[in-house]
Amino acid sequence: MLLAAGAVSPPGGEQGSMREGKGQALSNGDCPVVTRRPYPNFTGVYIDSAFRGVSSYNAMNVKLERRTSSLALQAIYTWSKSLDNKSAAAGIGNAIVGWNGYMDNHNPSLDYGRSDFDVGQRFVTNFVYQLPFGRGQQYLSSINKVADGVIGGWRLGGIVTYQQGFPFSVYGADPFGLLDVVFGTGNRTNQIGSVYPSGFNSTTGQWFNTSAFAQSAPAHYGTSGRNIARGPDISTWDMNIAKEFGLGERMRLEFRAEAFNVWNKPQYGAPSTTINTPTYGQITGLSLSRREIQFGLKLLF
Secondary structure: OOOOOOOOOOHHHOOOEOOOOOOOOHHHOOOOHHHOOOOOOOOOOOOOOOOOOOEEEEEEEEEEEEEOOOEEEEEEEEEEEEEEOOOOOOOOOOOOOOOOOOOOOOOHHHHOEEOOOOOOEEEEEEEEEEOOEOOOOOEOOOOOHHHHHHHOOOEEEEEEEEEOOOEEOOEOOOHHHOOOOOOOOOOEOEEOOOOOOOOOOOOOOOOOOHHHEEOOOOOEOOOOOOOOEEOOOEEEEEEEEEEEEEOOOOOEEEEEEEEEOOOOOOOEOOOEOEOOOOOEOOOOOEOOOOOEEEEEEEEEO
């Protein structure tokens, strides 16, 4: 275990503030962390980086598979819920903010919530379909060999993915550094309203109800839960079309054209989750690139 700077444990083990001692005014920072660290020579921002945690995962998985002479199709739907108090070892990173330390190292139960990688619902289907055009097919079966070389023998494939976005927390500051947590990824805010109230529509300008959160008081841990909000959904279509050309009896040449995110739909990234910053609640980037097209040739022998 690494020993470093400690956060303050609230009185009685409850989520709250540290005890204000005689002659110490928390409102002006008169209680520096450095004087309270049990091991002053360690200047990190967490005391617990042990590879341990608590987690729970439950899921329902439905799979459909169909194969015919011209079609291979597979579809999978997963409905799940993953909970934990730490989705990776501290400092390794996660889906959203790249921090996995506890908010209060003396009370890890405050961090029990949705896992950073929890997506709730996910649907994926993949298929390969032999197009019914050309000699011996349903349509244009009597065309000559030259025309068949252009029209016939094509196959269409694709992977379609729909899933809910990743969860995230809303973070605030640690006024005067009394809790010794990381600004923007350590102390959470107080929750004072609904994250998604009735009639609220998420936009890139305001993905969640930003007025539902407020900065906690000095030496107080925020009351909002971990990963209580969710980022943008992901929906992608990756398609390809391919055809093989015979080169004698023992060699074939395969041509492929592939398009990723074929409909060029924007796949938005996570919103800014730190209160009192210029982009708070806004989405300013993409999680996946826009449409990409590539071509390939493969020689088979």
